[in-house]
Amino acid sequence: MDDRHLVEEKLSSEELVKGHFLHAYRDIVRLPNGTTTSREYIVHPGAVMIVPLLEDAEGGVRLVLERQFRYPVGQVMIEFPAGKVDSGEDLQLCAQRELLEETGYTASQWSHAGVLHPVISYSTEFIDIWFARGMTPGQRQLDHGEFLDVFTATPTELLQWCRDGLITDGKTLTAALWLQNFLSGAWLLNWHPAATPGQAG
Amino acid sequence: MDDRHLVEEKLSSEELVKGHFLHAYRDIVRLPNGTTTSREYIVHPGAVMIVPLLEDAEGGVRLVLERQFRYPVGQVMIEFPAGKVDSGEDLQLCAQRELLEETGYTASQWSHAGVLHPVISYSTEFIDIWFARGMTPGQRQLDHGEFLDVFTATPTELLQWCRDGLITDGKTLTAALWLQNFLSGAWLLNWHPAATPGQAG
Numbered sequence: 512m513d514d515r516h517l518v519e520e521k522l523s524s525e526e527l528v529k530g531h532f533l534h535a536y537r538d539i540v541r542l543p544n545g546t547t548t549s550r551e552y553i554v555h556p557g558a559v560m561i562v563p564l565l566e567d568a569e570g571g572v573r574l575v576l577e578r579q580f581r582y583p584v585g586q587v588m589i590e591f592p593a594g595k596v597d598s599g600e601d602l603q604l605c606a607q608r609e610l611l612e613e614t615g616y617t618a619s620q621w622s623h624a625g626v627l628h629p630v631i632s633y634s635t636e637f638i639d640i641w642f643a644r645g646m647t648p649g650q651r652q653l654d655h656g657e658f659l660d661v662f663t664a665t666p667t668e669l670l671q672w673c674r675d676g677l678i679t680d681g682k683t684l685t686a687a688l689w690l691q692n693f694l695s696g697a698w699l700l701n702w703h704p705a706a707t708p709g710q711a712g
Numbered sequence: 713m714d715d716r717h718l719v720e721e722k723l724s725s726e727e728l729v730k731g732h733f734l735h736a737y738r739d740i741v742r743l744p745n746g747t748t749t750s751r752e753y754i755v756h757p758g759a760v761m762i763v764p765l766l767e768d769a770e771g772g773v774r775l776v777l778e779r780q781f782r783y784p785v786g787q788v789m790i791e792f793p794a795g796k797v798d799s800g801e802d803l804q805l806c807a808q809r810e811l812l813e814e815t816g817y818t819a820s821q822w823s824h825a826g827v828l829h830p831v832i833s834y835s836t837e838f839i840d841i842w843f844a845r846g847m848t849p850g851q852r853q854l855d856h857g858e859f860l861d862v863f864t865a866t867p868t869e870l871l872q873w874c875r876d877g878l879i880t881d882g883k884t885l886t887a888a889l890w891l892q893n894f895l896s897g898a899w900l901l902n903w904h905p906a907a908t909p910g911q912a913g
Contacts, residue, residue: 516859530738533728578718582912642784658718688889
């Protein structure tokens with residue numbers, strides 16, 4: 512598709528602020544009509560989210576979820592496990608690391624579902640979406656200064672909480688879309704074994 | 713629920729940067745274990761998203777969508793209409809204004825679906841989710857320097873694009889969850905007439 516009537520072109524870029532966490536730039540861009548404007552945005556390394564499935568012998572599924580206080584919104588949020596990608600880190604290994612660190616679970620099978628861009632108007636962030644199953648519980652390894660509760664719920668409960676406004680985290684709502692369509696058979700996942708460091712693509 | 717083991721308390725706050733668009737703060741907070749850390753975040757006025765339904769006489773539905781270049785992610789994105797709330801603006805009036813400005817459509821019936829927080833780790837932003845139907849086409853009124861295409865698609869196409877990675881905008885993926893469950897009858901919407909300025913709550 513010819514998108515020249517939409518695309519903006521970078522003319523220059525300057526650092527706006529580099530905090531401990533937030534790193535922002537202001538670029539001067541040429542708009543499709545030839546005029547110029549500025550675009551300010553956060554540079555983010557990207558993140559992963561994991562939808563961990565606990566399957567019982569009767570075919571039932573429970574989900575591993577977290578409750579975590581999120582300071583910018585001033586609320587304890589219900590979320591799927593997630594975390595930032597380390598520099599150069601393989602995305603599946605990142606998903607495996609974050610699941611272990613935050614919940615203690617190791618999963619034998621993994622599937623890449625998709626990707627979401629949480630805030631396209633002012634951040635480069637992407638969140639890679641992974642499903643995990645074949646769970647073995649273990650000891651979690653929270654970062655210093657990280658506080659979160661781990662709990663489980665059924666898919667039915669999760670979807671009710673999305674409907675009723677108890678879940679408002681955007682990435683978790685997107686995971687609910689994937690989960691609902693995976694469980695109904697409408698959307699397929701390709702499962703493969705867990706990766707080991709040094710072997711991942 | 714007692715969340716004292718999760719909640720962080722503000723000790724102080726300083727402005728980190730005030731750009732043309734981005735406005736960021738750095739707060740010093742007390743963690744649940746009594747230690748302190750800093751939290752950096754964007755202050756955002758909030759936004760609305762509209763899921764506009766074009767219903768034909770046979771009960772078919774088409775959706776009004778947009779294609780817009782999003783500079784931070786460097787891509788033309790497929791999205792539902794959305795925009796920032798003006799200071800003090802009623803959220804339904806904001807949704808009606810944004811739908812008209814970006815697409816030219818006026819809707820006779822509106823329903824509030826829910827809210828999402830797109831980026832709970834570093835922004836105060838919320839996005840209020842509205843459904844609209846009873847559409848009358850008209851002339852759009854784009855902001856100066858705003859460039860976007862308006863088009864329509866079926867719900868089936870939208871969901872396929874979500875599954876296949878053609879749609880990665882987080883708010884639009886959340887809208888797809890609402891749309892799928894509304895159309896199946898699983899989630900209900902309460903419709904009411906369009907508001908007029910001065911009469912809205």
